[in-house]
Amino acid sequence: MITGRQWHNVDLLKLYNFCSTEHWNNFLTICVARQDVLTLQKTYYGCQAGMDKLAKDKLNSEKIVNWYLRLIKSIEQTVKTIYRIKYPTKLDDPITAQSLKVSNPIEYQKHINIKRERDLAYEAWLTKASF
Numbered sequence: 001m002i003t004g005r006q007w008h009n010v011d012l013l014k015l016y017n018f019c020s021t022e023h024w025n026n027f028l029t030i031c032v033a034r035q036d037v038l039t040l041q042k043t044y045y046g047c048q049a050g051m052d053k054l055a056k057d058k059l060n061s062e063k064i065v066n067w068y069l070r071l072i073k074s075i076e077q078t079v080k081t082i083y084r085i086k087y088p089t090k091l092d093d094p095i096t097a098q099s100l101k102v103s104n105p106i107e108y109q110k111h112i113n114i115k116r117e118r119d120l121a122y123e124a125w126l127t128k129a130s131f
Contacts, residue, residue, distance in 0.1 A: 008046055008049075009046050009049030009050040009052070009053055010043065010046035010047045010049070010050040011050060012047065012050040012051060012054055012064065012068060013054070013059065013064075015050075015071075016064065016067060024071070024074070028074060028075075028078045031078060031082070032078060032081055032082055032085070035082050035085065035086060036082075037079060037082055037125065040075050040078060040079055040082075040129075041125065041128065041129040043075060044072065044075045044076075044079075044129045044130075045129050045130070045131055047068065047071055047072060047075070048072070048130065048131035049131050051065075051068050052131060076126070079122065079125060080122060083118055083121060083122050083125075084118075087114070087117075087118045087121070089111045089114045089115050089118070090107075090111050091108075091111045091112060091114075091115050092115075097111075
């Protein structure tokens with residue numbers, strides 16, 4: 001039952017015991033292919049809520065906490081990947097960015113603004129998805 005929560009919490013102990021790295025990476029790959037930010041948002045929130053429950057139950061060992069941090073980081077990186085696909089810019093490639101900065105500063109500034117807007121959208125996603 002959801003009590004004052006946006007979405008259900010994820011049972012992290014069950015996920016830890018029954019989900020392999022391969023299954024988790026397949027899930028993230030499917031989300032990238034579908035550009036499914038909403039599923040990642042629900043999972044991100046659910047994992048945070050699940051960790052809150054583990055902490056309240058005093059089941060958060062160091063091993064679980066480290067695994068949880070890797071889990072959360074992988075979701076964040078996946079969302080960044082999706083945003084880079086959805087909102088590409090020439091500055092995503094460092095070599096192109098450097099040459100553009102030197103050869104055409106006006107176009108470089110245009111692309112840096114696009115990149116900043118994308119970063120702001122990602123930050124808004126983090127705020128919205130957080131527990």
